[in-house]
Amino acid sequence: MAYDTQFLLGLYRQMVLIRQFEERVKFLFLEGVMPGTIHQYQGQEAVAVGVCSALEAQDVITSTHRPHGHALAKGLSIESLMGELFGKVTGCCHGKGGSMHVGDLEKGMVPAIAIVGGGVPIATGIGLSFKLRQEPRVAVCFMGDGATNEGAFHEAVNMGAIWSLPVVYVIENNRYSASTPICQTARVERLTERAHAYGIPGVTVDGNDVLTVHEAAQVAVERARSGAGPTLLEAMTYRITGHSRRDPCLYQPEEERKQALAEEPIGRYGAWLLAEGTAEQAALDQARAEVDAEIEEAVRAAQAAPAPAPEAALEDVFA
Amino acid sequence: MARDERVFCIGEDIGIPGGWGGAFTVTLGLEQDFRERIIDTPISEAGLFGVALGAAIMGLRPVADVQYGDFLFCAMDQVVNQIATMRYMSGGKVTVPLVMRAPVGATGRGAQHARNPEAIFYGIPGLKIVCPATAYDAKGLLKAAVREDNPVLIFEHKLLYGSKGARAETEALDASSEVPEEDYVVPLGEGIVRREGTHVTVIANLLMMHRALLAAERLAGEGISAEVIDPRSLVPFDWELVEASVGKTMRAVVVEEGPRTGGIGAEIAASLAERMSDYLLAPVGRVASPDIPVPFAPPMEEFYRPTVERIVEAARGVVVGSGG
Numbered sequence: 001m002a003y004d005t006q007f008l009l010g011l012y013r014q015m016v017l018i019r020q021f022e023e024r025v026k027f028l029f030l031e032g033v034m035p036g037t038i039h040q041y042q043g044q045e046a047v048a049v050g051v052c053s054a055l056e057a058q059d060v061i062t063s064t065h066r067p068h069g070h071a072l073a074k075g076l077s078i079e080s081l082m083g084e085l086f087g088k089v090t091g092c093c094h095g096k097g098g099s100m101h102v103g104d105l106e107k108g109m110v111p112a113i114a115i116v117g118g119g120v121p122i123a124t125g126i127g128l129s130f131k132l133r134q135e136p137r138v139a140v141c142f143m144g145d146g147a148t149n150e151g152a153f154h155e156a157v158n159m160g161a162i163w164s165l166p167v168v169y170v171i172e173n174n175r176y177s178a179s180t181p182i183c184q185t186a187r188v189e190r191l192t193e194r195a196h197a198y199g200i201p202g203v204t205v206d207g208n209d210v211l212t213v214h215e216a217a218q219v220a221v222e223r224a225r226s227g228a229g230p231t232l233l234e235a236m237t238y239r240i241t242g243h244s245r246r247d248p249c250l251y252q253p254e255e256e257r258k259q260a261l262a263e264e265p266i267g268r269y270g271a272w273l274l275a276e277g278t279a280e281q282a283a284l285d286q287a288r289a290e291v292d293a294e295i296e297e298a299v300r301a302a303q304a305a306p307a308p309a310p311e312a313a314l315e316d317v318f319a
Numbered sequence: 320m321a322r323d324e325r326v327f328c329i330g331e332d333i334g335i336p337g338g339w340g341g342a343f344t345v346t347l348g349l350e351q352d353f354r355e356r357i358i359d360t361p362i363s364e365a366g367l368f369g370v371a372l373g374a375a376i377m378g379l380r381p382v383a384d385v386q387y388g389d390f391l392f393c394a395m396d397q398v399v400n401q402i403a404t405m406r407y408m409s410g411g412k413v414t415v416p417l418v419m420r421a422p423v424g425a426t427g428r429g430a431q432h433a434r435n436p437e438a439i440f441y442g443i444p445g446l447k448i449v450c451p452a453t454a455y456d457a458k459g460l461l462k463a464a465v466r467e468d469n470p471v472l473i474f475e476h477k478l479l480y481g482s483k484g485a486r487a488e489t490e491a492l493d494a495s496s497e498v499p500e501e502d503y504v505v506p507l508g509e510g511i512v513r514r515e516g517t518h519v520t521v522i523a524n525l526l527m528m529h530r531a532l533l534a535a536e537r538l539a540g541e542g543i544s545a546e547v548i549d550p551r552s553l554v555p556f557d558w559e560l561v562e563a564s565v566g567k568t569m570r571a572v573v574v575e576e577g578p579r580t581g582g583i584g585a586e587i588a589a590s591l592a593e594r595m596s597d598y599l600l601a602p603v604g605r606v607a608s609p610d611i612p613v614p615f616a617p618p619m620e621e622f623y624r625p626t627v628e629r630i631v632e633a634a635r636g637v638v639v640g641s642g643g
Binding site for chain 1: 327355356358360361363364365366367368369370371372373374375376377378379381396397400401405406407408409410411412413414415444445447468469
């Protein structure tokens with residue numbers, strides 16, 4: 001498939017933005033400057049970027065406890081994310097959500113759902129609303145491999161299937177549910193084998209190849225938008241950072257980790273862009289420098305922003 | 320549903336032609352007028368409540384129901400972690416106009432189709448809760464809930480659904496009342512004085528409200544004047560009405576069908592102790608079920624649920640013990 005150079009470079013920039021954002025956040029966190037806990041996305045960037053680049057602005061995603069990458073890929077501003085991570089009033093949830101609940105429905109992202117599997121029924125309901133209103137919109141449900149062992153997953157994917165809803169269920173299989181390897185908790189080799197049980201297509205792709213993810217997502221999104229129903233899309237990837245704060249990943253075998261680092265999506269895609277002659281090294285360096293500058297500005301703004309008044313905690317329970 | 324096309328019903332067995340219109344016929348025949356908006360689901364409570372939430376945040380107004388209140392526990396993550404928190408987590412940006420309906424009360428079905436779980440949800444911030452005791456309120460509160468921009472959980476008592484019809488319960492009470500044809504709402508958070516009195520305020524809803532009225536009748540024969548208040552909503556709670564009443568009677572008894580520990584009565588009694596200590600002549604009385612699962616055998620079930628006699632005894636105790 002032939003792609004526009006701007007589009008290809010855009011994917012690179014998006015992935016680098018997520019990686020650099022996460023690295024900066026990790027540093028701020030380890031410095032003790034940032035409150036709370038964090039679940040980071042390093043290594044999985046090709047999934048969020050590949051899928052979201054196949055969506056329209058009016059499409060809606062649900063996310064997980066590991067949502068920063070999805071948020072940036074769906075178009076939330078760096079400032080509103082960084083503000084939320086710092087618990088400031090400038091955050092996308094005014095400091096009431098935090099790292100695990102970032103989102104902005106105006107941008108097509110439901111506040112992230114940090115109960116594993118909890119977002120699957122919600123994304124299904126969003127799809128139902130599109131179908132009832134005959135709107136040509138699509139809901140995308142991001143989830144981890146662990147979510148496929150939750151009852152909510154089975155209940156909701158089945159409902160999406162029987163009603164032919166415009167939903168794409170995306171499993172980011174990073175091979176670990178926290179520290180437990182998925183091979184220990186599922187007998188099937190590919191989690192998409194479960195799609196057969198619901199009578200919908202299941203597609204497993206290399207989740208570290210952004211164009212492969214993009215193309216698979218496009219097929220699934222088109223299918224959903226056309227009224228043909230949901231797809232279960234599994235993107236094989238790897239988390240090259242801890243599950244959450246200060247996790248040294250001692251459960252990831254050395255060899256496996258080494259290989260995963262060699263296959264991480266940004267290095268791979270950058271090398272491909274260079275080999276194809278799509279971009280010069282200077283262009284890639286410039287993209288990195290630009291996002292670094294934007295991130296620094298967001299950190300500065302977030303640190304300077306006012307903290308919410310403690311008693312503002314009492315607001316927003318009800319409309 | 321005729322008034323607002325955003326409203327739809329979602330639940331199990333709610334609109335199957337030849338079926339029952341939900342476990343208790345509440346949606347019977349609606350599918351004939353609103354086929355697209357009566358959605359029958361698989362037996363998937365977590366799924367259907369999450370689906371309702373997803374549709375609600377996109378601007379529709381779902382009415383999701385479970386066949387028995389006990390099944391709410393299958394959907395607990397969605398109700399408690401998702402539905403009740405979504406608006407808050409979003410910093411007030413997301414609106415959740417979602418109605419949930421759940422039949423409650425012991426009706427000869429053993430422990431898993433019988434619970435009165437109101438107190439469990441009473442302690443979950445982010446949910447509004449209503450408990451209609453009459454046909455008039457059932458219509459008015461449902462309409463108010465559907466028009467509300469927040470999640471509302473409606474607990475309906477199985478013995479108040481009606482004493483007639485295919486699914487009538489054997490011990491059903493006649494809760495019928497004049498129900499105007501026209502459009503009206505019973506605002507959330509507005510209680511009502513069901514019977515005026517001067518010696519003791521009896522606070523009760525759902526089936527217990529009817530038993531409290533019977534108890535008040537008997538108490539009157541003993542010269543004790545009981546005021547019966549039906550709060551109708553648990554969240555928000557009509558403290559103004561209750562305080563005005565207790566300010567007058569200076570005594571209160573709370574009646575509930577659920578178990579005593581951690582019950583609605585515990586919360587109301589504690590709040591009254593804080594708010595009305597200058598007025599109360601006696602500790603607030605509590606009438607509730609014992610802390611046991613709901614039993615099956617009819618004599619045991621009868622023993623479990625507060626009777627008119629127990630309400631009479633509690634009210635009498637509070638009044639006589641404080642010089643009334």
